[in-house]
Amino acid sequence: MFSAKFLGFQTEAGKAHSSADGWIDEYHQGVRYGLAGKVIAEDTSPFQHITVIRSERYGRGLLLDGCWMTAEGQERYYHEPLVHPALCGAVNVERVLVVGGGDGGTARECLRHQDVKHLDLVEIDGRVVELSREHLSSIGSFAWSDPRLHLTVNDGVLWVANAPADSYDVVLVDGSDAAGPAEGLFSKQFLEHCRRILRPGGIFATQSESPEAFRAVHCAVVNLLRDIFDHADPLYGWVPIYPSGWWSWTFAAMESPRYREPNAQRSKAIADACDVWSPGWQRGAFAAVPAFIARQLDQ
Known part of the structure; x- marks a missing residue:
């Protein structure tokens, strides 16, 4: 958060x-x-x-x-909603970038998609990766040995700023506290670079806080993404150990909100391995905007 x-x-x-x-x-x-x-x-x-x-x-x-x-018993409530609306909605998913995500869970969910050919995981804190692999190996699971995964311990903000235009089909931000090492991951400049490096038909996604415990932050992030992209929409779910237990992820794209309609073939290929995500769950989660949030976003 x-x-x-x-x-x-x-x-x-x-x-x-x-x-x-x-x-x-x-x-x-x-x-x-x-x-x-x-x-x-x-x-x-x-x-x-x-x-x-x-x-x-x-x-x-x-x-x-x-x-x-x-946490091992809750991580799917977070990782599946972040990954699958993007990976099932983008036109292509050959090249994926994950910024943050040092526990490996986001990378694992991405690599369930066989159409992914190359995944860059850029985590600023190598010690998070080391301790996660040592003590939380079930979260990263097979991702750590998958040859499609390319781990770089570096500043994701600099990585995105230096990446060529049109270099990724999907960009996912799995960040922590913006007052610490992830501070720059929600700046306008960073998000504009994320748009720049997306290929046509691509999707950007980020965790976007609790609409209850961090209401003002949540709305500010959604509105910022709507200023930068043609389309941006929050999706709502739950992660019980997080403040309020109620969480959000926001998806953005140019031209059309393609993250709203999952590709049937990709969805079928990964659905049986999911505990939370499904096409039906996704449609309901995008529709579950509470009235007070809808009013604030419309201001």
């Missing part, structure tokens, strides 16, 4: 709150979001504090600067 410092908002960050009674919590605006368990690994990289936990309910999980990123 991100605090959108570029928009003047802030979230609480720091080390995960681990209590003597065996709870690991994220604190956000007077509410605690926690799991019963224990910390099994901690490190501070040049970019952030990294915590790996083992929980009773959802298996192993990852926090960055005290904010929940993923």
Whole structure:
């Protein structure tokens, strides 16, 4: 999740709150979001504090600067909605870029699509990748050994700025807190470069926060993408360990909102492996815009 410092908002960050009674919590605006368990690994990289936990309910999980990123028993609620509307909607999916996503879950879901020939995964913090591969190997799973995956430990903002025009069919941003190492991933300049490097018929997608816990940030991101692309729309789902449990992903494209209509052949090929995503679920999730968000987006 991100605090959108570029928009003047802030979230609480720091080390995960681990209590003597065996709870690991994220604190956000007077509410605690926690799991019963224990910390099994901690490190501070040049970019952030990294915590790996083992929980009773959802298996192993990852926090960055005290904010929940993923957990084995919940990661599909996040990764499938981010990936499949884009990969099933783009005209072609041969070349895919994932910015962030050091746990490997987004790359794994992308590589379920056999039409993907080359996937660049650009993660700024190599220590996140190392700890995820060591302690959360089920999330990245087969992706780490798939020859189509090309991992680069580097700044995704610079990668996108330096990439040639029309170089990717799909660009996915799987970022964390914009006040930390992911700060630039929601700037107008970065998003304009994302549009520039998309091939005709391509799709851009990003996680776009909770419409309840981060309402102003969420609406600002959707509106910014609508300024940059011809079409941009949020999709709503749930990730129970995140603040409020209610989450969003926003998809954008030029010419037409092609992310709304899944390709039947691609959908059929991956549907049986999905726990959350399906074409029907996707259509409902795009339609589930609450009235207060619709009014704010229309202002």
